[in-house]
Every structure is written in structure tokens, then in C-alpha cells.
Amino acid sequence: MSEENKVNGNSKNEQLDQFRSDERDKHLTTNQGLKVSEDEFSLKAGSRGPTLMEDFHFREKMTHFDHERIPERIVHARGYGAHGEFELYESMQPYTKAKFLQEPGAKVPVFVRFSTVAGSKGSFDIPRDVRGFATKFYTEEGNFDLVGNNMPVFFIQDAIKFPDFVHAVKPEPDTGYPQAASAHDTFWDFIANNQESAHMVMWLMSDRAIPRSLRMMEGFGVHTFRFINEEGKSHFVKFHWKPKLGVHSTVWDEAQKVNGKNPDFNRQDIHESIENGDYPEWELGVQIVPEEDEFKFDFDVLDPTKLWPEEDVPVKIIGKMTLNRNVDNVFAETEQVAFHPGSVVPGIDFSNDPLLQGRLFSYTDTQLIRLGGPNFHELPINRPVCPFHNNQRDGYGRQTINIGKASYHNNSIAGNSPSTATVEEGGYEHYQEKVEGRKIQARSESFKDHFSQATMFWNSMSEVEKAHIEEAFSFELSMVNDKAIRQQVVDMIAYIDLELSKEVAANVGVQEPIDGGSDVTKSSPALSQMNTVHKPDTMKIAVVLHEGYNDTEVQTVLEGLKKNNTYPTVISSKLGRVKGQNGLEVEAEATFDTGDPVLFDALYVAGGKDSDSDFTKKANYMIKETFKHFKPIGATGEGIAILHENDIADEPGVVTGKGTDDFLSGFINAVSAHRHWNRNL
Numbered sequence: 001m002s003e004e005n006k007v008n009g010n011s012k013n014e015q016l017d018q019f020r021s022d023e024r025d026k027h028l029t030t031n032q033g034l035k036v037s038e039d040e041f042s043l044k045a046g047s048r049g050p051t052l053m054e055d056f057h058f059r060e061k062m063t064h065f066d067h068e069r070i071p072e073r074i075v076h077a078r079g080y081g082a083h084g085e086f087e088l089y090e091s092m093q094p095y096t097k098a099k100f101l102q103e104p105g106a107k108v109p110v111f112v113r114f115s116t117v118a119g120s121k122g123s124f125d126i127p128r129d130v131r132g133f134a135t136k137f138y139t140e141e142g143n144f145d146l147v148g149n150n151m152p153v154f155f156i157q158d159a160i161k162f163p164d165f166v167h168a169v170k171p172e173p174d175t176g177y178p179q180a181a182s183a184h185d186t187f188w189d190f191i192a193n194n195q196e197s198a199h200m201v202m203w204l205m206s207d208r209a210i211p212r213s214l215r216m217m218e219g220f221g222v223h224t225f226r227f228i229n230e231e232g233k234s235h236f237v238k239f240h241w242k243p244k245l246g247v248h249s250t251v252w253d254e255a256q257k258v259n260g261k262n263p264d265f266n267r268q269d270i271h272e273s274i275e276n277g278d279y280p281e282w283e284l285g286v287q288i289v290p291e292e293d294e295f296k297f298d299f300d301v302l303d304p305t306k307l308w309p310e311e312d313v314p315v316k317i318i319g320k321m322t323l324n325r326n327v328d329n330v331f332a333e334t335e336q337v338a339f340h341p342g343s344v345v346p347g348i349d350f351s352n353d354p355l356l357q358g359r360l361f362s363y364t365d366t367q368l369i370r371l372g373g374p375n376f377h378e379l380p381i382n383r384p385v386c387p388f389h390n391n392q393r394d395g396y397g398r399q400t401i402n403i404g405k406a407s408y409h410n411n412s413i414a415g416n417s418p419s420t421a422t423v424e425e426g427g428y429e430h431y432q433e434k435v436e437g438r439k440i441q442a443r444s445e446s447f448k449d450h451f452s453q454a455t456m457f458w459n460s461m462s463e464v465e466k467a468h469i470e471e472a473f474s475f476e477l478s479m480v481n482d483k484a485i486r487q488q489v490v491d492m493i494a495y496i497d498l499e500l501s502k503e504v505a506a507n508v509g510v511q512e513p514i515d516g517g518s519d520v521t522k523s524s525p526a527l528s529q530m531n532t533v534h535k536p537d538t539m540k541i542a543v544v545l546h547e548g549y550n551d552t553e554v555q556t557v558l559e560g561l562k563k564n565n566t567y568p569t570v571i572s573s574k575l576g577r578v579k580g581q582n583g584l585e586v587e588a589e590a591t592f593d594t595g596d597p598v599l600f601d602a603l604y605v606a607g608g609k610d611s612d613s614d615f616t617k618k619a620n621y622m623i624k625e626t627f628k629h630f631k632p633i634g635a636t637g638e639g640i641a642i643l644h645e646n647d648i649a650d651e652p653g654v655v656t657g658k659g660t661d662d663f664l665s666g667f668i669n670a671v672s673a674h675r676h677w678n679r680n681l
């Protein structure tokens with residue numbers, strides 16, 4: 001195990017250490033431990049003869065290789081995982097008896113897996129899609145899995161529709177495309193015919209669906225859960241993750257280009273930030289509603305297509321999660337991790353949300369096929385850090401060697417052990433909710449308003465965000481071949497906002513809706529990304545220069561950028577050392593071919609006295625693309641002349657000057673702002 005992995009007493013890390021294997025400086029052996037003397041040539045009858053069955057090393061190596069793949073997840077196949085810890089700020093003792101939520105300062109190890117939903121494992125990182133945000137807390141009372149998304153609501157209200165929804169969004173069965181995209185007929189046909197999706201579709205068309213970084217998105221438990229305290233009292237609770245860096249997104253044109261230039265953009269971004277020690281952090285927030293207030297809202301708290309506006313039910317920040325260690329092995333950890341919303345600890349319980357109820361079945365079922373049997377809980381990444389004992393036995397891949405005769409309950413030969421625990425001893429007791437009703441397959445009346453919160457979401461958006469939503473609807477529906485589906489969706493949007501539906505109708509070649517409109521005026525400012533945190537930290541800056549640049553200015557700017565915790569990358573016509581006019585040398589780490597502007601958050605053009613027309617042409621491309629995506633641009637020295645060719649020097653977020661402190665602070669301010677939306681484009 002590498003030294004840096006020996007992090008301060010993290011119990012999960014210590015447990016994983018028993019399973020780590022470092023192959024360096026070791027002999028190559030078979031799986032039976034036999035040292036191998038030849039690994040390049042199979043055993044043959046003569047050097048030009050046939051391979052012999054007897055070659056057990058060849059057979060073992062090949063058989064293992066042939067079985068290296070397991071089924072990818074039906075959804076959330078493309079994931080990125082990392083380890084970290086959760087630290088509690090404030091005791092939740094009045095609300096829950098969960099041990100890891102009692103003592104301020106208490107820490108528990110966590111493992112997080114982020115994911116896209118629709119694409120397969122080898123798809124790209126920034127499709128327009130929901131992101132999974134699944135956290136496993138390894139607590140002393142067992143694993144608690146918070147299996148959430150980066151959007152607080154969902155497409156459907158009842159789990160029975162999940163297979164239908166997923167079939168609709170996946171590549172169409174008769175063609176096998178499109179990959180990782182909702183912009184196709186079956187998805188929108190599903191939406192139009194299952195209008196409970198209206199609110200979630202607004203989120204999906206918003207900038208939230210194309211995050212700049214996994215480190216810059218919120219997470220939500222989505223469903224209403226319960227906190228149960230020591231006295232057995234229940235409160236309804238919703239979970240939130242709030243990123244310390246704020247919520248930031250790409251723009252659609254940029255996202256599409258990133259997917260080609262670097263399909264691993266998001267995973268590389270978070271991997272590198274952890275390696276650099278810029279640990280991503282989120283604060284955990286809870287919204288708490290006493291059980292007595294269940295019916296005080298104009299929506300049903302059990303309906304997963306509804307959120308609790310933060311202005312009505314404040315988010316109480318109770319702790320912080322820090323991701324501080326990348327995985328050692330993606331398959332062993334990120335691929336084999338098995339989440340389950342039903343993994344809870346005493347003090348946390350479920351609500352009757354019919355989507356949650358169905359999920360409680362689905363996750364175990366999927367792991368059985370995906371991980372090949374009932375012993376997936378024994379895989380190192382899935383093991384709780386507390387002991388586990390029961391009478392479950394055998395099955396594929398069993399690792400535990402249970403000793404003794406008794407594997408049943410009740411017994412006398414083992415003194416009736418393992419024994420159940422009383423509630424006082426930490427035994428889990430399901431909340432004794434009183435339930436009455438007829439067995440019925442129906443949607444509750446209280447679940448029937450599909451549009452009010454969709455309109456509230458729309459009302460809460462800034463003009464820029466609204467424009468993006470309109471463009472997203474227009475793009476997606478333009479990809480739908482069947483005009484009738486386009487019409488149906490536009491008619492549906494009319495019930496969210498009539499004006500929006502008219503604009504989209506005009507863009508996608510269908511009739512303006514006649515019916516529709518909404519009288520919902522409520523908005524929730526917390527939903528707009530405009531009201532988020534703005535910091536320069538970890539922003540990636542492309543620094544474009546050529547031989548003969550102004551050494552003093554470039555040096556000041558490069559140092560200043562680093563001091564402000566941004567990541568500058570020098571880009572020039574070719575890799576290697578680039579000389580300034582007074583002999584300073586900086587290393588170009590990317591060329592115009594590899595350092596495309598869509599891969600950076602901002603651009604600084606320093607130019608150079610010796611630059612040629614090819615350099616200027618490429619620098620101009622960098623400027624145009626960066627400008628078009630509303631990102632900050634700075635220029636000093638010869639860079640200013642190149643900038644002037646574009647006639648944008650007076651535009652917002654464009655900073656010029658000498659490489660002095662003034663220029664630097666202006667540029668850093670522009671970088672902090674992230675995007676400058678009020679540009680003349």
C-alpha cells in the first residue's frame with residue numbers, strides 16, 4: 001500500500017488494506033501460486049507446431065481473461081468513484097438516533113460513486129443527463145447508503161414505471177442509437193404520455209444536466225425519508241449535498257465538443273483535483289418536517305416529482321463530506337460497489353413514496369445478476385466496517401468460513417446465537433407507522449398535479465437559464481423525427497408556460513398550442529444557479545504564448561494564477577520550452593491540437609514577438625470559442641493585438657492590461673464569475 005493511502009485512522013481504508021496487492025518486485029505465478037518461467041510463448045509441439053492443451057498457465061490466463069467483464073449496470077453504468085470522510089457539524093440527536101449523526105466532530109469513512117444515467121460504460125462524460133450521486137457511509141452501526149441524484153425530483157411517481165422509462169431513454173431497440181442521449185423519439189414519446197415527468201424534464205433541460213464538474217453539482221436524496229429519534233418520534237427528512245465550490249455548468253455547444261475532445265473530462269477533472277490535494281467538498285443539509293405537518297403543503301410529501309422549496313423548509317447544514325482518496329482499482333472498487341437505498345441504520349427509515357418502495361426491491365435484485373450471486377456484500381468495497389453475523393450461507397464466491405454447526409435460528413447448540421439485538425442494544429426496529437387502506441392499484445389524488453412545480457422551477461430561473469431551457473427543448477425536439485410527438489410535447493409544455501411552448505413550437509415546426517397557461521406565480525430563488533458560490537479555485541486556465549513573449553508579464557500572471565488556486569496550462573504551437581524575450585523559459589504542456597479551448601474555464605493570451613500567422617490564427621480560434629462560451633479572457637502584451645482583431649475588448653469578462661497586479665485582480669475576478677452571460681453574441 002502506498003504511503004499516502006495510510007490516511008489517518010480511516011477504518012474503511014484499514015479494512016481495504018487487507019485486500020490490496022502490490023505486484024511490484026514479485027515473481028509472476030499462476031493462481032495456484034506456482035512460479036511461472038515463461039509468459040510470452042505458449043507450450044507447443046516444436047517452435048512451429050500446435051499449442052498443447054497441457055499448457056495450464058496459458059489455459060488459466062486465457063480463461064480468466066475471457067471472463068473479465070461483468071454486466072454493466074442497466075442504468076448509471078458510467079461511474080467514477082472516490083473515498084473520503086464525512087464529519088458532523090451539529091448533532092441531529094433531537095431528530096434521529098443514528099450514531100454517526102450524534103457527536104459534532106465525529107467522522108465516518110465514505111465512498112461516493114458519481115454516474116451518468118442513460119449512457120453505457122464507455123460513453124462520454126457530459127451528455128444531457130441526470131447524474132447519480134451515491135454515497136456509502138461506513139458507520140459503526142452498518143452501512144448507510146444515500147443513493148441520490150443531482151436533481152431533487154424524478155421522472156415518475158411509481159417504481160413500476162421505471163423499466164418503461166429506462167427503455168424509452170436508452171438507445172432505440174431497432175437501431176441501437178442514440179447513445180447517452182434523450183434527444184430521440186422514444187424518450188419524448190414517453191414524456192408526453194407520462195406527464196408526471198413535467199417537473200423533472202424542466203431540470204433535465206436546464207443547465208443542471210450538463211455540469212462543468214462533478215465537484216460543482218448538488219446532490220439530493222430525492223425521496224422523503226424519516227428520521228427517528230431515541231423516543232421513537234418520526235420526522236420527515238430530505239437530504240441535500242451542497243458543493244463548496246458552488247453549482248456550475250457547461251453550455252451545450254461546449255459540452256458536445258468536450259465529449260469529443262475529452263470524453264473523460266469530468267472524471268479526469270475530479271481525479272486530478274483529488275491527486276492535487278484540492279479535495280472536493282460538499283456540505284450535508286437536511287430539510288426536516290414534523291410528522292404532524294405531513295398535510296400542510298400544497299403537494300404530497302410522498303410524491304417524488306415534488307421538492308420542498310428551501311424558502312419554505314430551510315436546509316439545515318449538518319456536516320461536511322470531503323473526498324480525499326482516489327480508488328486503487330476501478331474494477332474492484334467503482335465497478336463492484338453495490339448501493340442500496342434500503343441500507344439504513346437505526347434512526348433512519350423510509351416513507352411510503354411509491355418510487356422509494358419499489359427501489360427497495362430493485363437494488364438487491366440487480367446486484368445478484370451483476371455481481372454474480374448473493375455474496376456481493378463480502379466484496380471488500382461493500383463490507384461494513386462493523387462485524388456482521390447471520391445464518392446466511394454458501395453461494396457463488398463465498399469468502400467467509402463460517403465455523404460451527406448451527407446455521408439456523410432458533411437453535412440451542414450455539415446458545416441461540418447469533419442472537420437478535422433489542423432496540424436498546426442497537427437492533428433495527430421499523431417505524432411503526434399506522435397504515436390503513438384497501439389494496440388498490442391507483443395514483444393518489446394528491447399526486448395528480450404535475451405542473452405547478454414545473455412552473456415554479458421555470459419562474460425561478462434567470463433570463464439566461466430560461467433561454468438555455470428553451471434552447472434545450474428546441475434542440476431535443478428537433479432531433480425527434482415524429483412530428484406528432486413534437487406536437488404532443490409542445491402541447492404539454494404549454495401547461496408549464498405558454499410563452500415557452502410557443503417559442504419552442506416555432507423552433508421545432510409544430511403548431512402553437514391553443515390550450516395551456518399556468519397561474520402559478522411562486523418561485524424559489526434557491527433553484528437558480530445564478531445564486532451560487534463563485535470562486536476562482538481549481539479553474540483551468542489556458543495560457544497561450546509564443547516565443548518572444550513578455551517575460552515579466554507572463555511570469556507575474558502565471559504566479560498570480562497559481563496563487564489564486566487556479567490551474568494554468570501553457571499552450572503553444574508545439575510542446576516543450578518556450579522562450580520569452582528576456583530568456584525566461586516556460587514549458588508548453590499542450591499544443592493547439594491537444595489544448596482545445598472547450599477544455600478550459602478561461603483563456604489568457606500573452607502572444608509573443610516572434611509569433612507567426614499560424615500562431616495568430618490558432619490563438620484567434622481559442623479566443624472565439626472561449627468568447628462564445630461566455631468564459632473569461634485576459635490578454636497582455638502581443639496578446640492584446642490578437643484580441644483586438646476580434647473586436648471584443650470591451651465585452652464583459654474580457655480583461656486587458658499589463659501583467660501587473662491590476663490586470664491580475666481584474667482577470668481573477670472575471671474567472672471567479674465563471675461565465676459572462678451579457679455578451680454581444
Ligand code: HDD
Pocket residue numbers: 073074075076079113114115131132133134147148149153154158159160162221222223304337338339355358359362363366367
Ligand atoms: Fe436507481 C442505480 C439513483 C430510481 C433501480 N440509481 C442507481 C444509481 C443511482 C441511482 C445513483 C447508481 C448507483 C451506483 O453508482 O452504483 N435511482 C436513483 C434515484 C432514483 C432512482 C435518485 C429516484 C429517486 N432506480 C430508481 C428506480 C429503480 C432504480 C425507481 C427501480 C425500481 N437504480 C436502479 C438499479 C440500479 C440503479 C437498476 C442500476 C445499478 C444498481 O442499481 O446498482 O437497480
